[in-house]
Amino acid sequence: MGKARDTASGPVNGNPPLRATPGPCLSALTPITPIRQSPSAVEGDVFVPPLRKLGEICDGRRQGQQRAPGLGHGTRLERQRRLTPDTNGDMFITMLFRTMKRLIGSTPVIRRAVTRLSYEALSRAFDDPRLVVMNYGYAALDGDGHTIALAQRDEWSRFSLQLYHRVAGAIDLAGKELLEIGGGRGGGADFVARTLDPKQVVCTDISAAAMAFASRTHATTPNLSFQQADAEHLPFADATFDIVLNVESSHCYGTMERFLGEASRVLRPGGHLLFADIRDTPQAPALEESLRHNHAGLNLLRLEDITAHVRTALDFTTNQKETLVATMVAPLRQMFRDQSGLPGGVVYRAFAAGERTYVCATLVKEG
Numbered sequence: 198m199g200k201a202r203d204t205a206s207g208p209v210n211g212n213p214p215l216r217a218t219p220g221p222c223l224s225a226l227t228p229i230t231p232i233r234q235s236p237s238a239v240e241g242d243v244f245v246p247p248l249r250k251l252g253e254i255c256d257g258r259r260q261g262q263q264r265a266p267g268l269g270h271g272t273r274l275e276r277q278r279r280l281t282p283d284t285n286g287d288m289f290i291t292m293l294f295r296t297m298k299r300l301i302g303s304t305p306v307i308r309r310a311v312t313r314l315s316y317e318a319l320s321r322a323f324d325d326p327r328l329v330v331m332n333y334g335y336a337a338l339d340g341d342g343h344t345i346a347l348a349q350r351d352e353w354s355r356f357s358l359q360l361y362h363r364v365a366g367a368i369d370l371a372g373k374e375l376l377e378i379g380g381g382r383g384g385g386a387d388f389v390a391r392t393l394d395p396k397q398v399v400c401t402d403i404s405a406a407a408m409a410f411a412s413r414t415h416a417t418t419p420n421l422s423f424q425q426a427d428a429e430h431l432p433f434a435d436a437t438f439d440i441v442l443n444v445e446s447s448h449c450y451g452t453m454e455r456f457l458g459e460a461s462r463v464l465r466p467g468g469h470l471l472f473a474d475i476r477d478t479p480q481a482p483a484l485e486e487s488l489r490h491n492h493a494g495l496n497l498l499r500l501e502d503i504t505a506h507v508r509t510a511l512d513f514t515t516n517q518k519e520t521l522v523a524t525m526v527a528p529l530r531q532m533f534r535d536q537s538g539l540p541g542g543v544v545y546r547a548f549a550a551g552e553r554t555y556v557c558a559t560l561v562k563e564g
């Protein structure tokens with residue numbers, strides 16, 4: 198099966214706009230409606246890929262989650278999971294993490310440098326070919342969490358690819374030239390290139406090591422290429438692409454303004470920016486503001502709070518992440534455990550406490 202096949206009842210064009218309904222631990226974002234209708238958008242609203250259940254979006258439910266089965270009480274992995282901040286190792290990692298967070302939050306230059314080094318180090322130190330996507334994923338809020346049917350080769354990365362489908366499927370990509378910014382290890386771009394019929398996909402990332410991994414790993418997809426590039430200084434001429442795709446990467450950038458300016462510059466008039474990312478919940482309104490009132494000539498068509506879906510995906514991806522952790526060198530393990538959203542880790546606990554907000558947006562460049 199080459200195509201991502203939707204299991205839902207059909208496109209949702211013409212349905213009422215989706216709204217964020219903040220649940221008890223959800224976003225500080227205001228309820229959202231499309232701001233402005235682009236003449237180039239599909240009639241009635243932007244095209245949204247058919248999902249299993251339209252009503253499930255942002256309704257704050259959290260059902261049907263799976264816990265990692267099969268991990269015995271006495272295994273090394275299980276003991277690691279039970280580490281508390283009282284143990285020295287975990288304390289050290291927690292302090293390191295806090296220091297990195299402080300550095301990342303300090304100035305744009307330091308944020309860029311620290312995140313660039315972190316991802317460069319991860320790609321150099323960890324070459325497992327199964328890790329082709331690095332986002333927190335997207336799950337339906339009930340049942341098995343599936344939103345689309347996938348080819349067997351994509352099952353391992355199901356929930357991260359479902360996030361790609363959720364974001365990139367906002368527009369019909371057939372025949373379009375697409376640039377991905379912050380594409381990481383290339384699995385998302387490869388999936389989009391194979392399943393959503395774009396003419397060409399150029400996947401970029403600031404990490405040279407990630408781009409080298411991606412070129413090796415996805416070499417057989419004909420309409421896909423990779424290039425190292427900084428989101429804030431793109432090496433492409435004005436008006437080169439129909440679509441810019443950006444998934445869970447902008448939190449690393451020096452400034453959103455500079456990134457949006459670059460995304461807009463390389464888009465053709467009427468082209469779309471398809472965006473998703475995470476923020477600490479108190480920073481979510483600032484993200485909304487930068488998407489809604491940017492100076493880059495990008496008009497916000499749609500903004501949705503998908504935190505509940507991302508949080509749910511964390512529970513479906515525990516087994517895969519545990520498998521990867523087990524193959525890692527020791528210094529990477531706790532860092533990965535914390536950052537990848539494994540239960541008990543920093544990110545997982547923050548999601549559970551409502552301290553992370555995840556949004557998905559579609560913007561159009563003024564024509």
Ligand SMILES: C[S@@+](CC[C@H](N)C(=O)[O-])C[C@H]1O[C@@H](n2cnc3c(N)ncnc32)[C@H](O)[C@@H]1O
Nearest residue numbers: 316330331332379380381403427428444446449
């Ligand atoms: C969480 S990963 C997500 C990767 C990919 N989108 C995915 O979902 O698998 C964030 C990516 O953003 C990249 N990144 C960070 N700063 C960047 C910048 N200034 N320009 C381009 N990419 C950047 C990192 O190297 C990393 O690969």
